[in-house]
Amino acid sequence: xxVRDDQRERTHRALLDAAERLFARDGYGAVGLPAVxxxxxxxxxxxxxxxxxxxxxxxxxxxxxADRVAGRVVAAAEAVPDPWGRLVAGCRAFLDASTEPSAAxxxxxxxxxxxxxxxxxxxxxxxxxxxxxxxxxxxxxxGELTPQxxxxxxxxxxxxxxxxxMWLAEPGTTDADRAAAGAALDRVLDxxxxxxxxxxxxxxxxxxxxxxxxxGTADDPAAPR
Amino acid sequence: xxVRDDQRERTHRALLDAAERLFARDGYGAVGLPAVxxxxxxxxxxxxxxxxxxxxxxxxxxxxxADRVAGRVVAAAEAVPDPWGRLVAGCRAFLDASTEPSAAxxxxxxxxxxxxxxxxxxxxxxxxxxxxxxxxxxxxxxGELTPQxxxxxxxxxxxxxxxxxMWLAEPGTTDADRAAAGAALDRVLDxxxxxxxxxxxxxxxxxxxxxxxxxGTADDPAAPR
DNA sequence: CATTTCACATACTGATGGTATGTGAAAGGT
DNA sequence: ACCTTTCACATACCATCAGTATGTGAAATG
Numbered sequence: 319x320x321v322r323d324d325q326r327e328r329t330h331r332a333l334l335d336a337a338e339r340l341f342a343r344d345g346y347g348a349v350g351l352p353a354v355x356x357x358x359x360x361x362x363x364x365x366x367x368x369x370x371x372x373x374x375x376x377x378x379x380x381x382x383x384a385d386r387v388a389g390r391v392v393a394a395a396e397a398v399p400d401p402w403g404r405l406v407a408g409c410r411a412f413l414d415a416s417t418e419p420s421a422a423x424x425x426x427x428x429x430x431x432x433x434x435x436x437x438x439x440x441x442x443x444x445x446x447x448x449x450x451x452x453x454x455x456x457x458x459x460x461g462e463l464t465p466q467x468x469x470x471x472x473x474x475x476x477x478x479x480x481x482x483x484m485w486l487a488e489p490g491t492t493d494a495d496r497a498a499a500g501a502a503l504d505r506v507l508d509x510x511x512x513x514x515x516x517x518x519x520x521x522x523x524x525x526x527x528x529x530x531x532x533x534g535t536a537d538d539p540a541a542p543r
Numbered sequence: 544x545x546v547r548d549d550q551r552e553r554t555h556r557a558l559l560d561a562a563e564r565l566f567a568r569d570g571y572g573a574v575g576l577p578a579v580x581x582x583x584x585x586x587x588x589x590x591x592x593x594x595x596x597x598x599x600x601x602x603x604x605x606x607x608x609a610d611r612v613a614g615r616v617v618a619a620a621e622a623v624p625d626p627w628g629r630l631v632a633g634c635r636a637f638l639d640a641s642t643e644p645s646a647a648x649x650x651x652x653x654x655x656x657x658x659x660x661x662x663x664x665x666x667x668x669x670x671x672x673x674x675x676x677x678x679x680x681x682x683x684x685x686g687e688l689t690p691q692x693x694x695x696x697x698x699x700x701x702x703x704x705x706x707x708x709m710w711l712a713e714p715g716t717t718d719a720d721r722a723a724a725g726a727a728l729d730r731v732l733d734x735x736x737x738x739x740x741x742x743x744x745x746x747x748x749x750x751x752x753x754x755x756x757x758x759g760t761a762d763d764p765a766a767p768r
Numbered sequence: 769c770a771t772t773t774c775a776c777a778t779a780c781t782g783a784t785g786g787t788a789t790g791t792g793a794a795a796g797g798t
Numbered sequence: 799a800c801c802t803t804t805c806a807c808a809t810a811c812c813a814t815c816a817g818t819a820t821g822t823g824a825a826a827t828g
Binding site (some may be wrong): 545546547550575576577587591594597 | 814815816817818824825827
């Protein structure tokens, strides 16, 4: 690698940084390429040399954001030993990470519209979505979930968490809202869990009570303003 | 009233029809106003006389689509006598209606990106979302759901159904996919239902840990905004 | 029947995404 | 060391789009 590749990578990152900031703040449609290249300190020539167009820049930004989110999900999940706890921890981490306004706007709001739902879905399946599917498969394997195709369930849960994240990313939402969203998600997940009584014979004799992790009290989410 | 209002309404509908067709097929971003007015057989002058701009046309189209969907939801729900059946029937009808590609693309994919999530949410809260909240409140009231703020749960379920609908709206999905999505949704809803064994009569703390909450249905469904 | 209103058409503008071409410095061969 | 090629990027340009300003003719109004 010479000084050439170095410069190349520097402008690449400058473009991604500028684009992410502007896309997150104003939305894809309201951001023009002139604004992006100006914020990055380069010209349109540089942008079109490195990307195939505006949508490609957005896709690259989205991938980077999704990677960050997936990283936090994995980190949170692999700190928990038991499979069910991993699912819950992963979901909670996803919710937290996606609530970051930049992530919500780029990944959840504009993503499907700009890239098309199919492309967007595919990218999700390669980052956070994959871990969700794997966690569900493991839970089915060890009898904590009733045997079922995990694909549809993963989509359902993913959609649920995405919507909650977009809500929580909205300015004006409070910590109480965050707690209420987490509690609702906990209740849904717990409802899916095979009751210990109904479980024929699991891998372990249920050492801990169904982890009710509703932190704080689920309060009225009405947000005054 | 006069021939004037008549003509006015005719071009209004022509614009909405043309815009809905094009937006559904190509997406908001890929449709230009020239294409819309050409398909409607009018000129840009007519469009800007009746609407405030491209986004306003889209909003009007979305409202019409959302009304159609909500209509089907209500029709399906009110044909069922018991509250729980109403919820399930309503959800299934929403899934069916939103799977129509035109509805999915306009309402679910482009809607949040074009109008902004908050505006989009508000519109949903006025059509389908309202009925979901009401159904959940009724179920909490009659003890089939554990007392909880229904706002977050409604958002969660709405997001889940939206994602499933977008999936099923994709070309290439089969009837088996449709059935699998419905089954997954059924399982989640059923998991939320209070077990008859745990429901002797009145409202009890349920199997959840204490400290949850004990209030009734007090909950503001829509975040004011 | 004169006047006003209004639904719409035409003409125009600034800005945007995208392309074609130019340029100068780094890489590579001899 | 020198010439050539490559490449990362800049400049100039174009088609198109959303939006605006103005014109127009028929319906409403008195």
